[in-house]
Amino acid sequence: MAQRAEGNFHLFSLSQVPTFVLLTPETILRNYAGRTGVLSCSCYTVLPLVLSASPWFILLCLLVGAGYAALLYSAKAPWSRAVNYALAFVRFAVVSFLCFLLLSPFIKTTTNTTEAPTLVLAVDNSQSVGLFTPAPVLRQATQGLTQLAQTLRGRGFRVETRVLDQVRPTRPDSVQFRAASSDLDGLLTNVREQYEGRNLAGVVFASDGLVNQGRAPQFADYNFPIYSLGLGDTIAKKDLSLPILTYNRVAFSGNQFPVEAEVAYDGFAGGTATVVLRENGRTLQTKRVSLPAGQRRTKTTFLVTAPAPGKRRYEVVVARQAGEFTPVNNNKFAYVEVVKGKLRVLLAGAAPHPDLKALRAAILQNDNFDLTTYLPGINPLKAQDYDVAILHQLPAQAGQGQEVLSLVRTRRLPALYILGSQSDFGTYNAISTGLTVQPRGQQTDDVTPVLNSAFSRFTFEAEALARFATYPPAPVPFGDVRLSGSAEAALYQQVGRLKTQKPLLVFGGTPQQRQATLLTDGSWQWRLQESVEHDDRPEAYDRLIIRTLQLLTQNANKKRLDVYPTQDAFTTQDDITFGAETYNAIFERIYGQQITLTLTDEQQKTRTFTYTNTEDGAPLHLGTLPGGLYRYAARATLGGQPQQDRGEVLVQDQQLEALQSRADHNLLSQLSQRSGQRLYYPAQLDQLAQDIQKANYKPVIYEQEDLKDLINLKWLFFLLLGLMTVEWATRKYSGGV
Template sequence: MQSLQIHTAYSPWYALLCLAAGLGVSWFMYRRGGPWPMGLRLLLASLRALLVALVCFLLLEPYTRRIRQEEVKPKVVLALDNSQSVGLFTSKAELGRTLQGLDALADRLQKSGLEVVKQSMQEGDTVVNSFAQTPLKAPVTNLHALVEKGDRALRNQNLAATVLISDGIHNQGPTPTFQLYNAPIYPLALGDTVAKRDVVLEEVQYNKINYTGTSFPVVARVRHNGFNGTTATVLLQENGKTVQRKTVSLPRGGTVQTSFQVTAAQPGKKHFQVQVQPLTGEFTNINNSRHAYLEVIKGKLKVLVAAAAPHPDIKALRSALRTNQLLDVEVVLGPFQNPSFKTPYDAAILHQIPNATGVGTDWLRRLRTARVPTFYILGAQTDFNAFNSLQAGVQINRPSPQFDEVQPLLNAAFQRFSAEPTAQSRIKAWPPTPVTFGDWRIAPAAEVILQQQVGAVRTTKPLLVYKPAAPTPSAVLLTDGSWQWRLTESVDHGSSQIYDELMTHLVQLLANRRNQKRLHVYPVKDEFEASEGVTLQADVFNAVQEEIFGQDISLTLTHEGGKQTRHRFRHEQGGEGLRLGNLPVGVYRYTASARVENQNYTDAGEFVVQEQNLESLLAVADHSLLSQIAERSETRLYYPAQLAQLEQDLIKANFKTILRSHEEEKDLLEQPWFYFLLLGLACAEWALRRFYGSL
C-alpha cells in the first residue's frame, strides 16, 4: 500500500496567495473577452490560472512524501546441527526419518502462513534446500554460531522463532545457554543419552618442540565405559609402522594413562599416531586413535640481551623471550658484565647501545664483525650519531632532547609473521611511551611493524622497524618504554601473549636470517588446522641481501603418502604468496626453486596439517544443554517423535505479521512529472488558442 503526500517548507496557507496570483494573471489576460465562446474562455482562463499558481507554488519549496507500507510475515528458522557427531552417534534410520519429517514440517509451516528458513553450519550464505540431503560433516560444533547466524541474517525481518536441531554436543565457541538471542529457541533433541560400551583415546600429551638425541614422552589417556577389568593394547605408530606397544588394564574409574618414551636422532617434523586396538563389543572405533605432530630440532637459538645499564625493559624482554623454548637467552649489563662470546650468537638485542657514555662499544664491534643480526632499542642514553652510522634501517636527523609521547599501532601491511586476530586492538590499547623528537627517515629496504599515534592522530612515522637487507638483518625500536606494554597487557588481559609473541617472532625472524639465503620460502604458520587454508610466502634477495621482486617460483609439494603436486607463483611486493587451500591432515614437505640474477636457487621446508578430532570424543548426546536452552527461552524440549507437537506449538504461538512503513521525501523540483504537468498545461492552452483562431 502506497500513499503520496505533498508538503511545503512554509505554511500551506501561502498556497492561497499562489492561487490568487494565478487568478489575477488569468483575469488580466482574459478580462476583455476574445473570439472564443464563454465556455472556452473559462477553460483557457482556468488553464492559465492553474499554470501560474503551480509556478508560484514552487516558491514555497514543496516536496513529496511517499509512504509505502508492507507486511512482513513471521519467519521461523530451522537450524540443523550438521556436525559429524550427529551422523556418527544417531541411528541412521531414525536420523533419516527425522530429517525427512523436518522437510515436511517446513512445507506445512510455509502453508500455514509462516516463512521458513533452513540453515546449517555451512560457511557463508549457502541455501539449504533439503535437510535429508545435507551432509553431516562439520568438524566442530558451535551451537552459538549456528543460532546467531539466523539472528544476524534476519535481524530486521521479523524473526519469530528458531528451531535448533542438535544432539547438544557443543565443543567450540560460547555456550549458548548463557547468550541472548532475538527470538525464542525450540530445541529438537537428536542422538542418544544412554552411554554405549566404548573405548575412547581421550588425549595425547607431548612436547611440540624436542631436541635431537634426547628422550621425550608421549602420554596417552584412555577413557572407557563398560569394559571394567579388561585390558587394552595401545600402539605408537610412525609412518604406519608400530614402534612401541603397551598393554593397560581398564579400571573401574574409567580413565587410565600410559606413556611412551621416544628418541629422535634426526631433526624435522615427526608424525606419530597413537591407537587403541578395538575391543569386542565396542560401539565405534572412530575415537580410538589420535595424531601427534612434533618438531625435533638440533638445538636452541642463542640470543644475547645486552644493556648499557639496568632497565625495566630488560626484565620484560627476558620474560617474553623465555616463553619460547627455541630461545636460549643470555642477559648482560654494563659496565658490570661482559658477554661470554663462547659460542656464536644467533641474534642480539642491544638496549641503548651505542651509548652516549661509550659502554658496550666493544660488544657492538664484536657483534658487527661476526655479522650477528641485531635488535636495537633506542632511548635517552643512545648515541644517535654512532647509531646512524650503523645503517640499521632508520636514521634520525637533528635529534632533540625533547620527546613525543606516542602509542603503538600495528601495521597491517607487515606480513613476515602472523599476529593473533586480537593483536590490532590490544596493541592499540598499550600506553604511550617516549620517542626522541626528530626527523626519522626509513631506509628503502626497511619495513615498518609498528607505527606511531600521537594523541588521537595516527601517523606513518615508524616505531618498530625491521630491515632484512645487508650487511646483516636488523630491527629498531625507537622507545625504551616497552616494559609498560607488557605490564599493561598482563593487567588488562591476564597474560602478555601479544607482547611476548611480537618480541619472540621478531627475534626468531632475525636469527633465522643468519644463513643469508637468496631464496626463502616459508609457511605463514608451522601448524595448520584441517579446516583452514594453507598459505606459503617467499622472500628473494640479491647478492648484498637486498630484497628483490618479480621472480617466478616453482614449488613441489610432497604429501605424507608420497603424492607430489606442483605449483607456481610470482613473488610480488605485498603479494598474497601461494594459497594451497585446505589440505588433508599430515606432514607436508616442499622444495622450491627460482632463478635469481641468472642463477638457480632452491629452498626446502615442511609444515603440518592436523585435525581437531573433537566430534568423536563423546558418544553421548547432551540433552541437558538443550533443556537449559529451552528453559531460558520459556519453551520446551522436543524429540523426533514429537514433530507434530512442535508444529502445533509454533502455530499456536500466533506469531504476528509486522506492518512496516517506509517514508521517502523528495524535492518537487527534482521530479520530472511536475515539469511535464506544467508543460502540459501550457501546451493545452496554446493549442486551444491556436485552434480557435487567436494566440
Template sequence: MLKTAYSPYWLILCIALGLVYAYVLYSRKKEPWTPVWNKVLFALRFLVVSIIGYLFLEPFLSIQKNTSEPFKIIFLWDDSESVHKSEKDLQNYWQNIKQLSNDLENEKGVDIPILDLEGNDLSEQDNIQNLRKISPLNTAIKNIGENFDKRLISEVILFSDGIYNQGISPDYYAFPFQLSTVGLGDTTAKKDVVLQQISYNKVAYEGNQFPIEADVLHTGFAGVTTKVILLQNGNVLSQKNVQFENEQGVTSIQFLVDAVETGFQDYKIQVEVLEDEFNTQNNSKNAYINIVAGKKNILLLAPYPHPDIKALAAAIDGNDNYDFTLAIDGISEDQIKNLEDYDLAILFHLPNINNSFDVEIRKLKNSEVPLWFVTDPKLNVRRHNELNESVNLVPSSESDQAFAVFNSNFDLFELSNEHKELLEDFPPVSMPFAKHNFHPLSKALFLKRVGNVYTEEPVFVFYNNNDIRQATLLIQDFRIWRMVEYLNTQKHEFFDDWVMKSIRYLTAKNQKDRFKVFPKKEAFADNEKIEFQVEIYNEVYDRIYGIPVQLEINSSKDSVFNYEFTPDRLKPDFIVGNLPGGIYKYKASATIQGKGFESSGQFVVEKFDMESQNLQANFNLLKRVADKNEGKFFYSNQISELQDYLNAKEYPRVLSGESETVPLTQNLIPYILIFLLVFGEWFIRRYFGSY
C-alpha cells in the same frame, strides 16, 4: 509528503522571483489584450518562474511504505559427523523434521528455514548428509543473530548431539532470541578407550629432550591393562603399560624424546585396541614437531616490577625452547649476559624518563637485536621515537578502556578461529587515547574496538625492513586476558599462543633471497587448501612477476606432486589444494634473468578427525543452553511434543515501515506542467497578435 533538500524559507524567494518577473513583464506595457487576459498571462508567467526556481531546491517526495512480514522459526541442524555416527535412522528423522516444518508453515503462516552449521539452507534437501568435520555450535547460533532480523525470529530450534569441538561452549552467554534444543544421538557411556589429547611443544631444539604427554580417557575397563606406544615413521621408540584402576577416568602418560634430526618429525602415539571397544578410531594421534638448531635467548628489561611482566614471563618460561632473562632496574640487572647473544629484547615500559637501562638499550639497537616495545603513558616519547622505526608516539597521558580484535588482514602468522573468538569476548583493557603515527610497512595483529565500534587503529604492530624486526604493543593490563582465559577454559592457550608466535616471528632471521617460495603456515589441516607465498625479485630487489615457477612436493609416503604456475600481480600466490596428512618436502625452481634459482622447505598436513573422538551425546549442555535462553529441551523421540509446543504459540505478522525518497526532478510531471504553462502563455499572446 513533499520536501526539499534546502530550507523551506527558500520557497519565499522562488515566489518573490516569480512575482517580480511577472510584474516587470505585464504591469507597465500596453498590450492588445484586455485586463482580464493580462492577469491570466501574469499568473501563467508567475507560475512558470516560481516552479523553475522551486526545482532548483531539489524537491522530493517522501513516501512511507509499510509491509508486514511473517515471524521465523529457525531450525538449526547439526550436520556434523558425530550426529551421523551416533543417531540411528537419521534419514527418517530428517523427513519428520521437514514434515514438521511444512505443517507449521501451513497452519501458522510462519517462515521456517532449516539451516546447517554454516548457515546454508537445507529446506529443499530430501536426504541429509552429515559430513561436517567440526561442530562449531556457538558460532552457528551466533551467526543467526547476525544474518537474520532479530525482530522476526520467534525462536531457534537447535537439533544437535551437544558435542562441540570448535569455539567456546554455546552455554557461555545468552543469545538475543529464544532458543530451544532437541537432543540427538546417544548419551549412554560406551566401553571405550580414547586418546583424548596429546600435549607437546610444536618446536624443539636439536640435542634436547622434549616431552610428549598423552591423556587417555577410559570407560568400562576397570582392572584392564593396555599399552601406550610412541612411534616414529612406523618404528617403536617407546611403550608403557597402563592399568585402568577405576571404571572411568583419565590417565596421563609422558614420553621423553630425544631431538636428534632437524626438520619436521612425525611422532605417533597409539593406544592398543581392547576387546569390545565401541570406537577404535580415537585410539591414536600424530604429533608433528619441528626440530631446529639451537635455543633462542630472550631478554626482558623493565624499570620496575609489574603484573603484566609476570604474564609474559609465564608464557615464555613455559617453553623449554627459550632461555629467558628478566632484568629489573635496581633489582636484577646483574642477570644480563652478553647483549649481542640475545635474539630478542622486550623493552617493557622503556625507555623511560629515568633513563633505566639506557646504555643496554643503545647497545641492543646498535647490535640490530630485534626489539619488542611494550608501551605505557610514562615513556620517554622522544627517546622511544628514536628507537622505534614502526610507531611514532604522540605525547599523551590519556588512556582508553577498549577491546582488542584480530585484524583479518594480518598475514605474518596465524591464530586459530577459536582464539579469535576468545579475544572478542575478553573484557576491555587500557589502550592509548591518542592516535599515533605508524610506518606504512607496519602490520597490525590487533586493532582497537570501542564498544561496538570497530576501528582501524592498531594496538599491536609488527615491522620488518629486511634488516631488523620490531614489534610494538600499545596495551596495558593485558594480563587480564590470561586470567579471564583461565577462568573460562582452565587453560592459557590463547595468551601463550599469541605471545610465543610473536616471539618466533621476531627471532626469525631475514633472508634476502631473490626467489622465495614458502607455505603460508607451517601446519595445515587435511581439510584446508595448501597455499604457497611466492616472491621474485630482480637484481636491485624490486619485486617482479610473470616468471614461470616449477613446484615439486614430496610426501613422507613417497608420493610426488608436480605443479607449474606463473605468479602475477593479481594472483601472486599459488594454491595447491587439499593433501592427505603427513610431512611434506617441497622444492620450487625458476629462471630469473637467465639464472636458475631454487627454494625448498617443509610443511605439515595434520589429519583432522575431531568428530570421531567423542560420540557420546551431551544432553546436559543442551539443557543448559535451553534454560539460559528461555527455551525448552526435547528428546529426539518427542517430535509430537515439539510440534504441540510450537503450535501453542502465537505468531502475529511483524509490521515494518521504510521511507522512500523520490526526487521530483526525475519525474516528468513538473516538466510537462512547465511546458503547458509556457505553451498556454505563448498561445494567448499569439492569439492577440503579440509575441
C-alpha cells in the same frame, strides 16, 4: 486520519506541519491460504502534501496567478470569449502553481508492508551427529524436518535452514554431516544476528548437544524461542578412545621428551588395552595399559628421544578390541618441532632500564632460549657464542657498550635495536639496518602499536591486536623516519586515534645479517599494563618479542628464493598459506616472479601450485589440507638462473568430533526451557508442528515513510510544459502573439 489493516488501526499525526491530502487510496491485499488470520501481504500508501511555509501563502499564489491572467487577458482579444476564459484559466493555473512550488511543497508517503513469521531450522551438521546417530533415526529426522518445513509454509510461515559451516542447504534432507567441530553457540548467535529486527518466530534446533568449540550455549542469552530436536544417542557405547595427548611442542635434539596419552573407556573396565606409539607407520613403542574398574579414564606415558632437527609427527593408537563401537577415535597425533638446542640470547643495555626487566621476563617464558644479560661497567661480557643480540639504546651517546657492538659487527649476529633517549642516532644510521632516524632535538611522540596489514613474516592473533589497542602510549623520536632497501615495517605508530604510516617495529638488514629495530624504550609499560588487565598473562607482548627473535634467528637467508609457511603449524580447518621473497644477484627484493610450489605428503602424493609474488605481500592460498607432515619444494628462475628452496609444514588433524559419542540432550532441554519451550525427538515432529501452530505467531506490519519534493516529479514539468504549449498554440492559431 486512520487507516484500518486486518483489525489494527494505524494513526498518522500530521499536526506538526501544514498538511493537505492529495491522495488517500487504501489498497489491502489479503491471501488467507485457506486459513483465517494469515496475512501474506498487505500494503497501503498515503500521500499527504506538506508545506514548509504557512498555508496562507497559497492565497498569495492564487492572487498572483489571477492578477497575471487578468492583466494578460482583460484586453479585447481577436478570439471568442470562451477561448479567452479558457486561456486565462490556463495562465492562472500555471502561474499559481509555479508560485506554489516556491513554497517548497513535498509529498510524504507512508507505506505499510506485512512480513510473515519466520521459522529457522538450525541443524547441527557436525561429524558426531552423522557418526553416532543411528542411520534410521537420522533419516527420520532430516525427512521429518523437510516435511515440517512444507507444512509450516502451507500455514503462512517462512522457513529457512541454517547449519554450522554457513553453507545454506535448500532442504534439511540435503544436509551433509561433515563439519569438523561443533560451535553451537556460534550457530545460534549467527541466527540471532542475521534475523535481528525481523519477524523471527523461533528456531528448531536439531543437534546432539555436544560442544567442542565456542561458548557453552546453555549460558548464552537468545531472544527467540528454541524448539530443540534431540539427535545422537544418549546410551553409552562400548568404546575406547584417546581424548587427550600431552607433550612439549618443542624438543631439543638428543634429549628425551614425554608424550602422555589419556585413554578413555566404556564397557571395558577391568581389562587391558594396547597403546602404540608410531612415526610414519613405524612402531616405536608398545605398552599394555590396565583399565581399572570404577574409572572411565587412565594414563600412560612414552619417553621419546628427539631425533635430528625438524618437524615430527607422532601417532598414538589404542588397538581396537572385539565389540568396540567404532575405531575412529582410537588415534591421536603429537606434533613436535625438534630444534638443535637452546638459542643463546645476549640482552645488552646502555644503562639499567625497566625495558630490560620486561624483555627478560618475556624471553624466559620460552624454554627455547638461553638468556645472558650485560650492562657496561656492571657485569662482564661472557665470552661465548651468541645466536642473537638485543641492543637496548646501543649504540649510546656516551659511547658505552663498544665491545658488544664490535661482537655483533664481527660475528654478524642478528640484532634487535631498541632506540631511546640515550641512543646515538648518527652511529645507528651508519649500521645499515634498513631504517634511518633523524630526530628533531629531544622531541617525542606518544604512540601505540598498530598492525601493518601487508606484513606476512609472522601473524598477529585477533586477541593480540585487541590488546595492542589498550596499550598506554610510549615515546618515540619525533623527526624524519625512513625505510630503505628491503626493510619492512611490522608495526606502525598510532598517535591518539590517528593511524600513521610511520614505522614502529622494522625488520631489515642484509640477507647475511638480519636486523630489527623497535623505536621506543617505553615498551615495558605495555607488558605491565597487559599483566594488570589479564591476570599477569601478558601473552601478546611476550609473543611479539619471541616471534621477533625467532624471525631474526632463522637460518641466514643467503638464498635468492625464500618460501615459507606463514604459521608454525596449521589445522585441517585452516587455509594453508605460504609467503615468498625473491632477490636479484645483489640481494635486492624483486617482485612479479613466477614460483612453482610442490607439496609432498607422507604417502608421497604430490600437489603443485604456481603463483607470482607481489609487492603487497599477498600469500599463496592452498586451501585446506588433510592432517600430516608435508615437505615442500619451491622453484623459480631469477635473472635467468634457476633457484630453489625446501622446507616442511605441519597440518594438525584435531579429530574433535570423534572424541565423545554420548549425546547431551540435557543441554538441549535447558536451552528450550529457558525460552519457554521443550525438547522433542524425531518421532515427535508432528507434535512439534502442532505446537508451533498453537503458538499463534502473527505477521508483523512494518511502516516506512518517505519524503519527496513536489518539484522533483518529472510529470509535473511535462504537464506545465503541455499547458503552456497549448496556450501558445491556441493564441498563435487564433491570431494572437
